[in-house]
Amino acid sequence: MTVEITSAAQLRDLLGTPTPRVLAKERAALHDRDRQWLDASPFCLVATAGADGTCDVSPKGDPPGFALVLDDRTIAIPERPGNRRADGYRNILENPHVGLIFLIPGRTDTLRINGRARLLSDAPWFDQMVVQGHRPVLAIVVEIEQIFYHCAKAFLRSQLWQPEAWPSDPLPSRARLIKEVEAPANTLADLERHYGPDYARNLYA
Numbered sequence: 566m567t568v569e570i571t572s573a574a575q576l577r578d579l580l581g582t583p584t585p586r587v588l589a590k591e592r593a594a595l596h597d598r599d600r601q602w603l604d605a606s607p608f609c610l611v612a613t614a615g616a617d618g619t620c621d622v623s624p625k626g627d628p629p630g631f632a633l634v635l636d637d638r639t640i641a642i643p644e645r646p647g648n649r650r651a652d653g654y655r656n657i658l659e660n661p662h663v664g665l666i667f668l669i670p671g672r673t674d675t676l677r678i679n680g681r682a683r684l685l686s687d688a689p690w691f692d693q694m695v696v697q698g699h700r701p702v703l704a705i706v707v708e709i710e711q712i713f714y715h716c717a718k719a720f721l722r723s724q725l726w727q728p729e730a731w732p733s734d735p736l737p738s739r740a741r742l743i744k745e746v747e748a749p750a751n752t753l754a755d756l757e758r759h760y761g762p763d764y765a766r767n768l769y770a
Contacts, residue, residue, distance in 0.1 A: 589719070590713045593760035594637040599712060603640065604630045605669050611642065612664040613682075613707065621652040632667065633694055638709045640678070641685075643694040645769060654703070657682045663707060673717030680710040696716045699769040730759050754768035 570576050595603075608626040615621075625631075625642055633641045642665075644654075657663065661683060668677040685704050694701050726728035736742065740756035748756065 590674045592712050593710060595634065595640075595709065595712065599676060600634055600670065603632045603634060604633065604668060606667040606676070607631065607670070609642070609665050609667045611653055611665075613653040614662065615656040615659055617657040619656070621656055621715060623653045625661035627696055629697075631694070633704075635690065635706070640707050640709070641688075641690075641694070642705045642707070643696075644705070645696075645699075645701065654684060654705075657684060661725065663705070665707065673720035673726065675715045675720075677715050678707065678709055680707045682707045697769045708750070 568578065591749040607629045608624065608633065610622055610624055612620065627643065627645065631643060633643075635641055657672045657723050661681040663680060665678040665680075667678070682705050685706055687703065688704065691700055691704065694704070720726065738743070739756075739760045742755060743756050743760075744751060
């Protein structure tokens with residue numbers, strides 16, 4: 566028998582009430598420690614939703630410090646060459662609300678930022694986001710509405726950063742996955758060439 570939660574009251578009865586410190590930890594501007602975190606982070610997840618509620622979460626990664634701090638309430642995230650689907654970007658055009666989670670390898674806590682986003686195709690500070698000679702073609706500018714640190718429990722439970730706990734990889738290679746799931750008409754040899762050494766060498770091309 567399944568029991569569905571259909572109200573905030575039911576949810577609160579089930580999960581309990583946050584402590585005052587947890588409720589009070591939200592801020593609306595960057596602290597110096599937040600800036601240090603962003604300087605050290607090479608990876609974030611960007612969550613968006615379209616006008617119809619359709620959701621998307623997209624990973625963004627670059628050398629540490631890739632998220633540029635514009636002021637105490639604004640950051641920018643560069644776009645790099647990808648698959649051109651632009652799901653999250655189309656969502657932002659319809660609904661500017663975004664949620665970000667910034668990770669640092671080995672750290673079990675994370676920095677969360679929620680706010681309103683807009684897309685820019687150029688700005689003077691794009692020159693500060695050049696990597697391997699490549700200037701971004703697009704940037705997400707996020708006006709911070711809420712920022713706080715998230716606890717370590719999910720990372721500790723999953724043992725995400727503990728190599729000794731990692732299982733042997735049970736899945737086939739990227740090329741084989743693509744052939745089986747997305748592109749059966751392509752030859753495995755062609756896919757292996759595509760996802761071979763040149764794939765990593767051409768990250769910014």
